[in-house]
Amino acid sequence: MYIVQLKNNYNFVFNKIVLKKVSIKDVANLANVSIASVSYVLNKMPNNRISESTANRIKEAAEKLNYRPNKIAKSLKTNQSKILGLIVADIANPFFGKIAKILEEEALKIGYTIIIGSSGENNEKFDKLINFFIDQQVDGLILAPVENSEKSFLKLNQEKFPYIILDRNLDGINSNGIKINNEEISFEVTNTLIKKGSKKPLLVSYETTLGNLLERDFGFYKAIKENNIKELESIKVKIDDIQKDVYAGLDKHFNGDNKPDSIFFTSNKLAFSGLKYLLKRNINIPEELQVIAFDESEAYELFPVEISYVKQPLDEIAQNALEMIINNINNKNKVIQNKELCAELILRESTN
Amino acid sequence: MYIVQLKNNYNFVFNKIVLKKVSIKDVANLANVSIASVSYVLNKMPNNRISESTANRIKEAAEKLNYRPNKIAKSLKTNQSKILGLIVADIANPFFGKIAKILEEEALKIGYTIIIGSSGENNEKFDKLINFFIDQQVDGLILAPVENSEKSFLKLNQEKFPYIILDRNLDGINSNGIKINNEEISFEVTNTLIKKGSKKPLLVSYETTLGNLLERDFGFYKAIKENNIKELESIKVKIDDIQKDVYAGLDKHFNGDNKPDSIFFTSNKLAFSGLKYLLKRNINIPEELQVIAFDESEAYELFPVEISYVKQPLDEIAQNALEMIINNINNKNKVIQNKELCAELILRESTN
DNA sequence: ATGAAAGCGCTAACAC
DNA sequence: GTGTTAGCGCTTTCAT
Numbered sequence: 001m002y003i004v005q006l007k008n009n010y011n012f013v014f015n016k017i018v019l020k021k022v023s024i025k026d027v028a029n030l031a032n033v034s035i036a037s038v039s040y041v042l043n044k045m046p047n048n049r050i051s052e053s054t055a056n057r058i059k060e061a062a063e064k065l066n067y068r069p070n071k072i073a074k075s076l077k078t079n080q081s082k083i084l085g086l087i088v089a090d091i092a093n094p095f096f097g098k099i100a101k102i103l104e105e106e107a108l109k110i111g112y113t114i115i116i117g118s119s120g121e122n123n124e125k126f127d128k129l130i131n132f133f134i135d136q137q138v139d140g141l142i143l144a145p146v147e148n149s150e151k152s153f154l155k156l157n158q159e160k161f162p163y164i165i166l167d168r169n170l171d172g173i174n175s176n177g178i179k180i181n182n183e184e185i186s187f188e189v190t191n192t193l194i195k196k197g198s199k200k201p202l203l204v205s206y207e208t209t210l211g212n213l214l215e216r217d218f219g220f221y222k223a224i225k226e227n228n229i230k231e232l233e234s235i236k237v238k239i240d241d242i243q244k245d246v247y248a249g250l251d252k253h254f255n256g257d258n259k260p261d262s263i264f265f266t267s268n269k270l271a272f273s274g275l276k277y278l279l280k281r282n283i284n285i286p287e288e289l290q291v292i293a294f295d296e297s298e299a300y301e302l303f304p305v306e307i308s309y310v311k312q313p314l315d316e317i318a319q320n321a322l323e324m325i326i327n328n329i330n331n332k333n334k335v336i337q338n339k340e341l342c343a344e345l346i347l348r349e350s351t352n
Numbered sequence: 353m354y355i356v357q358l359k360n361n362y363n364f365v366f367n368k369i370v371l372k373k374v375s376i377k378d379v380a381n382l383a384n385v386s387i388a389s390v391s392y393v394l395n396k397m398p399n400n401r402i403s404e405s406t407a408n409r410i411k412e413a414a415e416k417l418n419y420r421p422n423k424i425a426k427s428l429k430t431n432q433s434k435i436l437g438l439i440v441a442d443i444a445n446p447f448f449g450k451i452a453k454i455l456e457e458e459a460l461k462i463g464y465t466i467i468i469g470s471s472g473e474n475n476e477k478f479d480k481l482i483n484f485f486i487d488q489q490v491d492g493l494i495l496a497p498v499e500n501s502e503k504s505f506l507k508l509n510q511e512k513f514p515y516i517i518l519d520r521n522l523d524g525i526n527s528n529g530i531k532i533n534n535e536e537i538s539f540e541v542t543n544t545l546i547k548k549g550s551k552k553p554l555l556v557s558y559e560t561t562l563g564n565l566l567e568r569d570f571g572f573y574k575a576i577k578e579n580n581i582k583e584l585e586s587i588k589v590k591i592d593d594i595q596k597d598v599y600a601g602l603d604k605h606f607n608g609d610n611k612p613d614s615i616f617f618t619s620n621k622l623a624f625s626g627l628k629y630l631l632k633r634n635i636n637i638p639e640e641l642q643v644i645a646f647d648e649s650e651a652y653e654l655f656p657v658e659i660s661y662v663k664q665p666l667d668e669i670a671q672n673a674l675e676m677i678i679n680n681i682n683n684k685n686k687v688i689q690n691k692e693l694c695a696e697l698i699l700r701e702s703t704n
Numbered sequence: 705a706t707g708a709a710a711g712c713g714c715t716a717a718c719a720c
Numbered sequence: 721g722t723g724t725t726a727g728c729g730c731t732t733t734c735a736t
Contacts, residue, residue, distance in 0.1 A: 023713055034723045039715060051721060072427045072489045073713035076728050081424060083467075083488075092453045097444035101470050104443070108481075113467050113488055115435075117460075118453050129460075136435075136465055137424045275654050299651040302627050375729055386707045391731060403705060425729035428712050708735080719724075 022065045031061035085133030085141045087117045095295055102318035121239050123149045140325045145170045147209055162328040166321050169211035178320045178339045180312055182212050185343040186219025189292045193262040194227050202260035204270050207236040216266040232260050246273040268295035275303055291350040306348035316341050374417045383413035437485030437493045439469045447647055454670035473591050475501040492677045497522045499561055514680040518673050521563035530672045530691045534564050537662055537695040538571025541644045545614040546579050554612035555586040556622050568618040584612055598625035620647035627655055643702040658700035668693050
């Protein structure tokens with residue numbers, strides 16, 4: 001519903017011509033009350049204030065005019081945008097897509113909107129997005145850090161801007177965050193492979209400084225050490241040329257005479273490239289080679305063998321992230337809290 | 353940088369204590385000019401106004417205070433939020449994820465932010481999101497309609513709210529939109545299957561009223577008619593239980609004695625379920641059965657046979673969508689424009 | 705070349 | 721129980 005503004009304060013409800021959105025003033029006029037009363041009623045303030053009859057008049061007027069409060073104006077006044085910024089590596093990656101989706105749905109329930117950005121693993125883009133979002137007056141940020149993004153965090157810390165760290169972590173940056181028990185679950189993965197007979201497990205992982213990924217490596221190394229297994233040369237992949245590095249690494253191993261008999265891929269993207277390779281090479285899974293991958297992926301379903309994988313509790317992650325950031329916003333000087341959720345190892349055909 | 357506000361208008365720059373964000377007023381104070389001048393300089397207005405020396409003073413002051421204009425305040429004044437709402441079926445579906453990503457990146461370049469919602473193919477959620485986004489004061493909407501969402505569009509039309517329709521279309525809703533040549537490319541797909549020897553092509557599609565999907569069916573039917581091929585009973589899947597319906601439909605065909613010798617899946621989700629089935633049944637592709645799917649999907653890469661597919665020009669789609677909605681926002685009474693882009697058929701192993 | 709001031713739509717303190 | 725009003729941070733018209 002729109003209003004034609006004739007004089008200064010006099011509005012005339014009209015049917016077709018679009019000129020001006022309905023504002024609180026129009027509702028007040030129609031209900032014959034002050035704008036303050038409208039605000040009180042529509043925001044459901046402690047209702048010892050307005051009498052029920054005027055309250056009803058106001059509600060009716062609002063309905064009739066199809067009044068929609070202007071959140072921008074409210075934000076300006078209350079200094080709260082009710083917008084949260086989410087920065088992930090790549091929103092087209094279903095892992096982040098799922099988190100974003102849950103986050104968005106949960107946020108909606110408590111009146112928050114989420115704006116999403118993809119850093120593309122690039123620290124400059126990451127920093128640029130942070131700035132853009134802050135300029136956009138987001139109330140807080142949910143961030144999946146990229147390598148070399150420490151300075152962005154230091155700046156946020158210095159300005160005491162509310163944020164939490166999602167999924168990943170950065171050495172030396174001690175902030176509120178939510179992630180999973182990367183080391184423990186990776187330890188379990190590796191132990192499982194070994195228990196199932198693997199003598200030569202191979203780690204396919206990243207060349208990175210991101211803590212969560214390093215922890216996955218640690219879990220692997222810890223397990224092979226405890227089992228007195230001599231390490232095959234791990235494949236460490238650069239994050240920006242995954243496919244090439246994975247292929248090259250696997251080629252080296254599978255063309256040699258000290259072939260691995262199991263592989264642990266520490267991410268869904270690594271697994272994706274690796275499985276493609278194994279498919280091409282026609283390697284028998286699990287007889288010749290056992291496989292466990294990190295993260296769920298639809299793609300695994302079209303692979304001839306059901307892949308065992310580490311399932312992250314995405315719902316829990318998203319819910320906790322949201323809870324944490326809201327908490328942070330409302331209470332800026334809180335103690336730092338690092339929540340660690342438990343991932344689950346799902347065993348299927350690829351681990352006999 | 354923060355400011356300690358001592359009296360009413362007097363601010364004192366301080367180092368640690370956080371009280372108040374830097375505002376235009378602070379910059380004006382520091383530069384010894386009016387806030388109007390600050391606004392002029394920082395918004396790079398036609399510079400016949402402010403002298404270079406004051407302009408420099410202002411820029412320096414802004415930099416020194418690390419001033420960040422408050423977009424909320426600007427929005428309130430200019431009545432433009434520079435926020436766009438995007439509603440897709442499911443942001444966790446990489447097809448939409450990719451579009452969202454490109455959209456977001458392009459939007460950023462022209463100073464727009466995108467907020468994303470997933471309708472989950474549910475028309476109530478769809479409508480709720482629209483309302484939420486409008487309340488959020490988005491300048492325009494980019495919408496992938498769901499079934500039975502006509503009333504939402506009628507409402508938008510009535511209010512002349514700027515929006516464009518993405519990827520899909522709805523019967524009877526004639527709005528600005530961007531999609532691909534669904535019928536033509538589906539015709540080409542089917543013809544290709546037939547030319548390559550298929551006598552009994554099978555259509556696996558949706559039971560739906562969404563125009564874009566129906567067009568894919570039409571393309572198929574047109575091709576088999578022109579080639580005088582008797583139709584196998586198409587599989588029409590309900591959008592909310594894809595896997596079950598696909599399995600049941602394929603079971604019926606492959607257990608009978610009039611087996612199809614080629615399949616056209618009209619979406620990536622259908623193909624996903626179908627390929628899973630074919631994998632389980634161990635059906636020989638392409639010898640026994642040729643396959644073409646709609647949309648690209650990472651998952652296809654892990655299937656033992658490279659799947660031929662219809663590639664949608666996602667970048668172009670996103671760019672056009674953005675251009676169109678911006679156009680719409682700036683010029684509300686524009687003629688209706690329906691842009692149709694060309695998809696591309698990528699032939700690989702699954703079509704001999 | 706610059707400043708003063710109105711006002712965007714709302715909230716909330718204060719007045720009556 | 722209800723109204724008045726200041727003011728959030730900015731843009732922009734109108735003075736000077």
